[in-house]
Amino acid sequence: MTVIDKRKFLAELGRLLTFMFDEDRRTALAMYEEIFDSVEDPEELLKLLVSPTRQAVIIARTYNARERDLAVRSKSGDGDANVDYEDAPRFVRAIDDIAKKAAALYPQQTYRTAWDRRETEVGTERNLIREFPEESAEPEQTAEPEDPVSSVRPDETVTENHLPEERQAEPFAFVDTGFERFINGTFTEQQAEEETPSEQAEDTAEELSEDDPEVDCALTEEAGFGREPEEDHSSRIDRYMASFDEEEPEQTEMKQQEPVHDAPDIKSWRDGKKAVEKAEEKHPSEEEPPEVSILLMILYIILAVPITAVGVLILLVPAILFLAVSLILITVGFQAITTAFGGFAVFADIMVVLGGALVVISLGLLALWTFIWFIGGAIVGLINAVIRLGGKFCTMGGED
Amino acid sequence: MKRMWKVIGIVILTVFVLGLICFGVGLLTGADSARIFTVIDDKFQIESTISLYKNYAEQMKDLLSELPEL
Numbered sequence: 001m002t003v004i005d006k007r008k009f010l011a012e013l014g015r016l017l018t019f020m021f022d023e024d025r026r027t028a029l030a031m032y033e034e035i036f037d038s039v040e041d042p043e044e045l046l047k048l049l050v051s052p053t054r055q056a057v058i059i060a061r062t063y064n065a066r067e068r069d070l071a072v073r074s075k076s077g078d079g080d081a082n083v084d085y086e087d088a089p090r091f092v093r094a095i096d097d098i099a100k101k102a103a104a105l106y107p108q109q110t111y112r113t114a115w116d117r118r119e120t121e122v123g124t125e126r127n128l129i130r131e132f133p134e135e136s137a138e139p140e141q142t143a144e145p146e147d148p149v150s151s152v153r154p155d156e157t158v159t160e161n162h163l164p165e166e167r168q169a170e171p172f173a174f175v176d177t178g179f180e181r182f183i184n185g186t187f188t189e190q191q192a193e194e195e196t197p198s199e200q201a202e203d204t205a206e207e208l209s210e211d212d213p214e215v216d217c218a219l220t221e222e223a224g225f226g227r228e229p230e231e232d233h234s235s236r237i238d239r240y241m242a243s244f245d246e247e248e249p250e251q252t253e254m255k256q257q258e259p260v261h262d263a264p265d266i267k268s269w270r271d272g273k274k275a276v277e278k279a280e281e282k283h284p285s286e287e288e289p290p291e292v293s294i295l296l297m298i299l300y301i302i303l304a305v306p307i308t309a310v311g312v313l314i315l316l317v318p319a320i321l322f323l324a325v326s327l328i329l330i331t332v333g334f335q336a337i338t339t340a341f342g343g344f345a346v347f348a349d350i351m352v353v354l355g356g357a358l359v360v361i362s363l364g365l366l367a368l369w370t371f372i373w374f375i376g377g378a379i380v381g382l383i384n385a386v387i388r389l390g391g392k393f394c395t396m397g398g399e400d
Numbered sequence: 401m402k403r404m405w406k407v408i409g410i411v412i413l414t415v416f417v418l419g420l421i422c423f424g425v426g427l428l429t430g431a432d433s434a435r436i437f438t439v440i441d442d443k444f445q446i447e448s449t450i451s452l453y454k455n456y457a458e459q460m461k462d463l464l465s466e467l468p469e470l
Contacts, residue, residue, distance in 0.1 A: 339439075339440065339443060343439045343440070343442075343443055344436070344439055346430075346431070346432075346435070347426075347429060348426045348427070348429040348430045348431035348432075349426065349431050349432070349435060349436050349439070350426070351422050351423070351425050351426030351429065351431065352422075352423055352426030352427060352431040352433075352436060353426075353436060353440075354419075354422045354426070355418075355419045355420060355421065355422030355423025355424070355425070355426055356419065356423055357419070358415050358416070358418050358419025358422060359415075359416055359419035359420065359423065360419075361415060361419075362412045362413075362415035362416035362419060363416075365408070365411065365412050365415065366408075366412050369405075369408045369412070373405075
């Protein structure tokens with residue numbers, strides 16, 4: 001019962017957090033799963049959390065897609081630089097606050113949030129992550145309440161939800177959870193795929209019949225995705241591709257040795273990026289219109305209007321000629337058909353006249369279509385070309 | 401526009417080919433052009449109309465030739 005509730009909660013939450021970047025969403029889900037695993041009575045926790053929608057709204061209010069994009073870009077440039085708690089994303093801090101509230105449900109036990117469980121051996125822990133990723137991919141290890149004394153220094157006293165100030169300034173490294181590796185900058189896509197419940201959650205989310213488009217829309221707008229979706233999408237692809245291009249050789253070798261579970265296909269990402277670029281070429285992003293020289297526009301109108309009028313008149317002559325020819329031919333053709341069935345007694349003569357009538361009608365239709373092409377294609381095309389040329393002419397003059 | 405050209409082209413070509421087939425079948429089955437022309441002339445008076453316009457053109461030509469040169 002409890003497992004199903006937790007699973008449904010995470011599934012629904014995963015569905016509602018689609019406005020986030022994938023790695024952020026997985027981090028958030030991993031943190032929530034850690035909270036679930038850390039409490040003894042999940043039903044109490046569910047009462048505290050109220051609903052996935054409420055939690056999604058809390059995250060959405062603290063999540064800014066643009067800031068996250070910039071943060072990821074700057075993080076990729078800085079390598080594995082450590083992140084202070086104050087520099088952590090706001091949504092991570094918000095979830096950590098929820099974890100603290102969940103910990104308050106059990107005052108008899110010392111609960112340490114993910115942030116509080118920092119270790120001092122940065123290099124050692126990171127090496128452990130790289131050498132034994134499958135061991136660190138077990139969330140159960142972190143889910144169980146740990147003995148706080150065993151993981152802290154003997155001379156320190158860890159109080160509930162608080163850490164000594166001297167430890168907060170120290171460098172840190174996390175091994176266990178997605179959140180900790182997120183803070184360390186070692187939370188990779190593949191590890192997230194292996195250990196977070198998002199995959200399971202997404203599968204279950206499809207089964208859920210509760211669809212609330214208004215909530216999705218509100219969450220998307222809250223996170224800033226609704227304002228510039230195309231830019232965010234392309235930036236996500238760029239960021240993802242940059243992560244492949246700038247990846248360290250050591251990590252690349254490690255990834256080649258490890259079995260890849262549902263790893264994203266690089267080729268498909270590249271194709272997607274090309275498709276996005278092509279789409280952007282077709283539909284260029286809205287930019288400020290260039291300045292137009294009013295003087296040049298007036299001059300162009302004065303020159304272009306009479307020239308265009310003359311051109312239209314010239315094109316009208318053959319158009320009307322084709323119209324007349326087509327009307328004559330079609331009339332003659334239908335007259336011939338009526339004559340063929342009304343005035344001839346010999347079958348061979350009827351067939352000859354009927355054949356001739358059909359040929360004449362086909363030529364009349366060709367002339368009629370040519371007239372339509374002259375009106376709708378040539379004349380309208382001339383006017384459109386003159387307008388386009390005028391736009392370029394006036395813009396070019398304005399830029400100069 | 402290209403699609404319309406394609407559709408119109410197919411329709412026109414179909415009618416044209418059908419007309420040619422009918423014309424060929426008529427000729428193969430013994431059609432006589434003189435007989436056909438006679439029937440059409442009886443109905444539309446084509447020969448008399450053509451001769452009428454010929455006379456009209458000759459009269460205009462004579463009239464223009466009688467005008468003094470400027």
